[in-house]
Amino acid sequence: MVDPRYIGVFHTVVRTGSYTAAARSLGYSQPAVSQQMRALERSLGTALFLRVGGGLELTEAGRILATHAESVVDDLTAAENKISAVRELRSGSIRVCAFPSASATLVPRAVARATEEHPELRVRLSEAEPPDSLEALRRGECDIALAFSYPDTEELPGEEVTGTDVLDDPLVAVLPGEHELAGRDSVGLGELAGQRWIAGCPRCREYFTRACSEAGFEPEIAFTTDDNLAVQGLVAAGVGIALMPALVLSFLRHPNVVGVRVAGLEQRRVTAYALREQRRIPATALMLDTFGRVGAQMRAED
Template sequence: MVDPRYIGVFHAVVRNGSYTAAARSLGYSQPAVSQQMRALERSLDTPLFLRAGGGLELTEAGRILAAHAESVVGDLTAAGNKIAAVRELRSGNIRLCAFPSASATLVPRAVARATERHPDLRISLSEAEPPDSLEALRRGDCDVALAFSYPDTAEPRGEEIVGKAVLDDPLVAVLPTGHELAERESVELAELAGQRWIAGCPRCREHFTRACSAAGFEPDIAFTTDDNLAVQGLVAAGVGIAVMPALVLSFLRHPNVVGRRVAGLEHRRVTAYALREQHRIPATASMLEIFGEVGTEMSLGDNSQL
């Protein structure tokens, strides 16, 4: 295996015509150039130069190597420039994976900020609910995964994944505008016992049923769907009521429903995850920090429209 550094020095010798001139152009000492050329000849097991008339002449092997050296040096230089651009966030690509309500709220703000700071950064987005989004991260299908968890659900484990807290997302009761509790600022979960319910995604549904059990009742789940707009349409039609993250109602709300905080119902936690080794990549580290900034700003806003 030829050390690429030797190729660069060899190219300088060929271009400048002597070890001394090559050393001067590279800022090396002449003995250092001679030593590297001897090492290159040893690694190739053949001489590359002949001394003729006080100068250097390429052997046949030297001429073959010289024919390729320029392109090798050019490719290495180009690669180095591209790596520098990525390191300095002048270019690069980052792949995000997020659950739908984060894609519609957190992601647009974070992407706008990231591209404002780093205009040549290219960002792609795919959607998946946890734990599928975290599995995509482990497989290397994305660089940053936005996922949510509840206090009674397990956080991702393993030294390879590191999380950045984004925000706590309150859960709200979604009621028809004519509901007897619609005028209240907040309700107790136990007050909603005996209602018919529309349930959402499996992880949310599991947390909801455990919370109902802790409040002393088993919910009568009349309908299940992962479609947030369908949930609201069913609530508006009087099919039942629902519990939904406030993040959803912050951007998507049926005109005939209201969201009311549920006192004592724990929030879901939104976190941005990346592989530990990815934290060394500037684009990933910057994106995690930006998600943290955006989450803090949205938390201060506190979904006041509910």
């Protein structure tokens, strides 16, 4: 394998016409240039220059290399410039995988904040519920995975993954506007025993049924859907009530439903995950920090 640094020196020797002139152009000593050209010839197994009179003349192999050297140097220079732009966040892209309510709340605020300071940064968003989002992260399909977890269901992402806490998201009972408890500031989950329920995603449903059991009743689940808007439509139509994260109602609320805090329930935790190695990449480090700051701001606004 030819050392690309030698190609750059070779190109300068050809351009300037001598080792001495190339050394001046590169800021090297003349023996250093001679040494690198001998190393290049050894790696290629053939001579590249002939000394004719007081100057240098390219061999046939040297002429072949010279026809490619300029494009190699140009490509390396372009690559260095692009890497520098990514390092300095003057360009680059990052892939974020988030669950739907985070896509509608946390992600827009974080992207707006990050791109205000670094307008050339490009963000590609995909959606998945946990644990699918974490699996996508491990497979290299995204750079950051926003995921949520409930008490006793904390993620065990593995040593290769690191997490940044974003916020704790309280749970609310979603009730029809005319429900007898709709005017309350908060309710206990036990007060909702005997109601018909609409359940959400598998992870949310697992926590919900466990919480109901701890409150002393088994919920009657009348309908199951992952669609947050559908849940609210069903609640508004009187099909049942639901337990939903407050994050959902912060951006989307059916006009005929209300959200009432449920006292005594622990909040679900939202975390931004990345591979440990990925944290060294400036765009990833920036977005992880930005998600943390946006989460802190949203907590302060609550």
